[in-house]
Amino acid sequence: MNPSHAPWERLLLREAVIEHMSDHMHQRLPEEACGVLIGHADEASRSITVTQFIPVKNTAENPLHSFHLDPLQWTRLVLAEKGIVGLFHSHPHTTPEPSGEDLLQLQSFGGLLRVYAIASPVVPGATGLNALQLQAYKITRSEEDRESFIQLPPSSWSLPGRAFYSLAPIPFTILKE
């Protein structure tokens, strides 16, 4: 089954994963931080569990306002890690909602992933779970647009309304260990 076809309803995040994302985000400020989420999907309960966060270097030309996963590190992870379920990145200056650029980037890796997490820092000095505002999204695939989408030349994939993969909010539960 294509990962994007499953009707995921719930995301379970280990507390340690959120703390790790928060720490990494704060260490990288004022730049955007990014990384991959490791875990597993359970189709019976329609849930995805994230058990580990692996930070990846942000190699974007302008890391203050965008992110680009270091291609070498990303390739190594894809080859070595069987359980990549999603991506994380931070929005240091805005709310944790997907930007137009995020949706554009999603088109190149949407088929590989199931979830997408974005966080923004909260008040300075806050720590752990209180130090971030976190939003989780599931990656959905639009079948209706598929035909018109694949007929377009790659340069026009950014046209509004042509997105093949998109993001829908998904509730998450924190797993205390």
Ligand SMILES: [Zn+2]
């Ligand atoms: Zn973003």
